[in-house]
Amino acid sequence: MPRFFLTTAIDYANGDPHLGHALEKIGADVIARYQRQAGLDVHLLIGMDEHGQKVQQTAAAAGVDPQAFTDGVAARFQAMWARLGVAYDQFIRTTDAHHKAGVQALIGRILERSPGDFYEQSYTGRYCVGCEAFKQDADIADGRCALHPTRTLEDVEERNWFFRLSAYQERLRAHLEAHPGFVQPESRRNEILGLLAQGLEDVSASRARLSWAVPFPVPLSTGEVQGTYVWFDALPNYLTATGFPEAGYEARWPADLHVIGKDITRFHAVIWPAMLMAAGLPLPRQVWAHGFVQLGGERFSKSAGVKLDLGEAVDRFGADAFRYVLLREVPFDGDGNFSWERFAERYTSDLANAFGNLASRATAMVEKYRGGVVPAAPVPSAEAEDAADLAAYHTAMDGRQGWLLHEGLAAVARQTARANEYVAATAPWAVAKDPARAAELDAILASLIRRIARQLVQLAPFLPAKAQEAWAQLGAPGAVASVPFAQLAALDPAGWTVRKGAPLFPRPEG
Numbered sequence: 001m002p003r004f005f006l007t008t009a010i011d012y013a014n015g016d017p018h019l020g021h022a023l024e025k026i027g028a029d030v031i032a033r034y035q036r037q038a039g040l041d042v043h044l045l046i047g048m049d050e051h052g053q054k055v056q057q058t059a060a061a062a063g064v065d066p067q068a069f070t071d072g073v074a075a076r077f078q079a080m081w082a083r084l085g086v087a088y089d090q091f092i093r094t095t096d097a098h099h100k101a102g103v104q105a106l107i108g109r110i111l112e113r114s115p116g117d118f119y120e121q122s123y124t125g126r127y128c129v130g131c132e133a134f135k136q137d138a139d140i141a142d143g144r145c146a147l148h149p150t151r152t153l154e155d156v157e158e159r160n161w162f163f164r165l166s167a168y169q170e171r172l173r174a175h176l177e178a179h180p181g182f183v184q185p186e187s188r189r190n191e192i193l194g195l196l197a198q199g200l201e202d203v204s205a206s207r208a209r210l211s212w213a214v215p216f217p218v219p220l221s222t223g224e225v226q227g228t229y230v231w232f233d234a235l236p237n238y239l240t241a242t243g244f245p246e247a248g249y250e251a252r253w254p255a256d257l258h259v260i261g262k263d264i265t266r267f268h269a270v271i272w273p274a275m276l277m278a279a280g281l282p283l284p285r286q287v288w289a290h291g292f293v294q295l296g297g298e299r300f301s302k303s304a305g306v307k308l309d310l311g312e313a314v315d316r317f318g319a320d321a322f323r324y325v326l327l328r329e330v331p332f333d334g335d336g337n338f339s340w341e342r343f344a345e346r347y348t349s350d351l352a353n354a355f356g357n358l359a360s361r362a363t364a365m366v367e368k369y370r371g372g373v374v375p376a377a378p379v380p381s382a383e384a385e386d387a388a389d390l391a392a393y394h395t396a397m398d399g400r401q402g403w404l405l406h407e408g409l410a411a412v413a414r415q416t417a418r419a420n421e422y423v424a425a426t427a428p429w430a431v432a433k434d435p436a437r438a439a440e441l442d443a444i445l446a447s448l449i450r451r452i453a454r455q456l457v458q459l460a461p462f463l464p465a466k467a468q469e470a471w472a473q474l475g476a477p478g479a480v481a482s483v484p485f486a487q488l489a490a491l492d493p494a495g496w497t498v499r500k501g502a503p504l505f506p507r508p509e510g
Helices: 019-037 053-062 066-083 097-113 165-178 186-198 230-234 262-279 310-317 319-329 340-370 381-397 405-426 435-459 464-473
Strands: 003-008 041-049 090-093 118-128 133-135 154-163 257-261 287-290 293-295
Touching (some): 019 066, 019 257, 019 287, 019 293, 019 319, 041 066, 053 066, 066 090, 097 118, 097 230, 154 262, 165 262, 230 262, 310 319, 310 340, 319 405, 340 405, 340 435, 340 464, 381 435, 405 435
Parallel strands (some): 041 090
Antiparallel strands (some): 118 154
């Protein structure tokens, strides 16, 4: 069975999960679930980035030990992912012993294979604790970091180990040109190509006076042992999660897909592959950078005070409805807005009225007219109209033209709308009044259940709990997530016994 190893950015352990985290983790979970239904052996990795100055400062302000602080944060993140149905296969923490050993092994491998790529240098720069990065003039607006405008930049002067990133400028450019899909979507690829054209500067690989860090494995010439710069600790998690440097890690590495936010594209598309090149290791096959979730046009940001309680959002209509609306409203290749008003509108129109009402009416009619048993009947020609949207669904979801999850949901929504139009056009309640039209009614009812079943198979990656609940109401066998996409064309509901239950998506009150 072909393997598919995908990762998300590990979340920084200085607060609670928010909508931006949820967009990424739910999106990656949908991709993983889709690939499993497509027949791949999937491994989804997520986790926590727990070292660095920001965590150290936040823990100190809370009056707790950094490890105890990060333990609590990690537990809250894991609880939220469980609540949202994010079925990850591995949760890595950068405080894990095997990760720390792997980071030091990777740095050691670079020192061995590319001995000139680490060097000592005194440095003066402007440091953003929010980004855990030194900022260039282009990244600064009104004297502050463009991404963390409420934080004051720190003027830092110290002697560190540096990584010779500039030596990999041409190799990186050649890789992007030889592998156009390496960084996607295209806007992010162009951004990285533009960055490479401007020229790369070497980057710090260690920090002084940083005790909450993986010790850099080589002391400075002064004998000082520094902490590994947080990005040189965080990025290798994708590799250390495979067991690196122990034997057998090659069975999973390289990763097939890194799903990240667009604000950290440079780290994943420039610094990380350069580190791997220096170590003589294969590069990941693709970096996909999604956009931001905005609230009233502003990016969600704890530091900027633009936030919305994630738990409250999930409570509103349930976890699956939240998953659906978030990925329907926010394009996975760009920025998107979230609002309570739009949340309610999309939930009501797509889930309560369109799909929920279709499933309720279809099962009720099978119960009323056929004693709950789906009749055997020829497939009406009208169903052929769904073929184009089924193809569009796979085009959006399989990654060959990008991870356009919002377009996948739109393709299913068109199938739902067409099925509702079919109900209105065929008027089965009128057909049922004429015993001579029994065969016609059989064909209508069987077609409706078959269409709903096909839609559920497509919706299973997005609505894992609700899709299974609806699948059971149809009387379909087994788990909907176990139905391979290759079997959709031959799906036959004849003989299923429907069990109409409570509304899948109750209409909002008021």
